[in-house]
Every structure is written in C-alpha cells, then in structure tokens.
Amino acid sequence: MGSTRPQRLLRAVQKNSTRGDPQSVISAIDHFCRHKEWAMNVGDEKGSILDGVVSEVNPSTALELGTYCGYSTVRIARLLPPGSQLITLEFNPAYAAVAKQVIAWAGLQDKVQLVEGPSGDLIPQMKELFGVKSFDLVFIDHWKDRYLADAQLLEECGLLRKGSVLLADNVICPGTPEYLEYVRNSPRYESRYFKSHLEYTQAEDGLEKSVFLG
Numbered sequence: 001m002g003s004t005r006p007q008r009l010l011r012a013v014q015k016n017s018t019r020g021d022p023q024s025v026i027s028a029i030d031h032f033c034r035h036k037e038w039a040m041n042v043g044d045e046k047g048s049i050l051d052g053v054v055s056e057v058n059p060s061t062a063l064e065l066g067t068y069c070g071y072s073t074v075r076i077a078r079l080l081p082p083g084s085q086l087i088t089l090e091f092n093p094a095y096a097a098v099a100k101q102v103i104a105w106a107g108l109q110d111k112v113q114l115v116e117g118p119s120g121d122l123i124p125q126m127k128e129l130f131g132v133k134s135f136d137l138v139f140i141d142h143w144k145d146r147y148l149a150d151a152q153l154l155e156e157c158g159l160l161r162k163g164s165v166l167l168a169d170n171v172i173c174p175g176t177p178e179y180l181e182y183v184r185n186s187p188r189y190e191s192r193y194f195k196s197h198l199e200y201t202q203a204e205d206g207l208e209k210s211v212f213l214g
C-alpha cells in the first residue's frame with residue numbers, strides 16, 4: 001500500500017524543517033505544496049491574514065474545525081500567548097495521525113488539543129470535555145457544507161460571547177454561499193471579507209471574518 005499525500009507531506013516536514021521550529025515547519029509545508037504536491041492547507045498568503053487576526057484577537061481559547069495535516073493548527077498555535085489553548089477537531093483518523101506528528105514536530109503539542117470526531121457531535125461536548133466557557137476565536141476550514149450548521153451550533157451551545165471572532169476559509173473557492181449569506185445578513189454578526197487567493201494558485205479566494213455581537 002503506497003503512501004498517502006498527508007504521509008508524504010509529513011515526511012517532507014521531518015526532512016526539511018527543524019524540530020521545535022514552527023516557522024520552518026510552515027515553510028517546509030508551503031514549499032512541498034508549491035513545488036511537489038498541492039494540498040488543501042490555508043497556505044502562506046491567506047495564512048498571513050490568519051496570523052493577523054490571531055494576533056489581533058490574542059485568544060486564550062481558540063477552536064479549529066478541520067485539522068487536516070495541522071498546517072493552520074501550527075500557524076495559530078505558534079502565536080498563542082502562554083497558558084492559552086487551541087482545540088482542533090478532525091474526524092479522519094489518518095489525517096489526525098499525521099497532524100498529531102506535525103504539531104509535535106513543531107513543538108506545539110502543549111498548546112493544542114487535537115480531538116478526533118465529527119464537529120457536530122463534539123461541539124456540544126466542549127464545555128464538559130474541556131471546561132470551555134466560550135471561544136475567543138474559531139477558524140472554520142472543514143467541509144464547506146458544514147460551516148453554517150456548525151456556526152449555528154456554536155451559538156446554540158452558548159460557546160460564542162460578545163466579540164468572539166469566526167474566521168472562515170474558502171468563502172469564494174470552493175465557496176460557502178449559505179454561510180456567507182448568513183453571517184453577512186444576520187444582525188448578530190459584523191462581517192468583513194479579506195480578499196486573497198486560493199492556496200498556491202492564482203485563483204481568487206478569501207477569508208470572512210465575522211464578529212459575534214451577542
């Protein structure tokens with residue numbers, strides 16, 4: 001049985017980056033995806049926008065929906081202040097196994113809780129599993145037809161507070177039309193689009209930042 005793309009990505013990280021150096025892990029993945037095999041990481045261009053929002057929010061509790069190989073997990077966790085936590089949800093065990101090793105290689109395992117399972121089942125358990133009161137920042141990057149349901153689930157579970165920030169990837173490509181329509185028209189959100197490009201390509205894509213107004 002040959003290797004999978006996530007496994008080849010992990011090997012590229014172990015070969016081309018320095019253990020304990022998150023920036024070198026990020027660069028190794030971007031180089032692999034740009035020059036060897038495209039993969040659906042948020043990438044360096046949108047990643048810089050993500051970095052800016054993380055730094056601005058400076059979250060003590062953050063959530064990521066869709067870990068995949070852990071690229072954005074590393075981007076977010078490397079910027080977190082001491083004592084803060086990033087919870088990342090991934091339901092594919094093979095992807096979770098690769099992501100765990102990428103996160104550990106970057107030396108960020110103490111800041112990250114990777115939870116295996118479907119977001120729809122796990123979000124309602126966040127309070128009891130991790131004692132989470134509310135999330136300061138949620139990075140949404142899982143199946144595009146789950147964005148709206150999970151945003152509304154976060155609201156219903158009381159996991160958003162006045163000022164909580166939702167940051168959604170791929171709102172143009174592949175696109176998340178019903179999510180976009182919701183956050184842009186709901187009086188409960190103040191939403192803004194950050195125009196960019198689909199990772200490692202010239203195609204348009206962007207991130208939507210939506211502040212929950214309570």
Ligand SMILES: O=C(NC/C=C/[C@H]1O[C@@H](n2cnc3cncnc32)[C@H](O)[C@@H]1O)c1cc([N+](=O)[O-])cc(O)c1O
Pocket residue numbers: 040041042065066067068069089090091092095117118119120141142143144146169170173174198199
């Ligand atoms: O399809 C894309 N992303 C879907 C990402 C999906 C990831 O989230 C997990 N997941 C899904 N529902 C889940 C529910 N619960 C937990 N993990 C879940 C999947 O196991 C996968 O690891 C995508 C596609 C392109 N593209 O150009 O085609 C570009 C991008 O940036 C993308 O993010």
Ligand SMILES: [Mg+2]
Pocket residue numbers: 040041042141169170
């Ligand atoms: Mg994405």
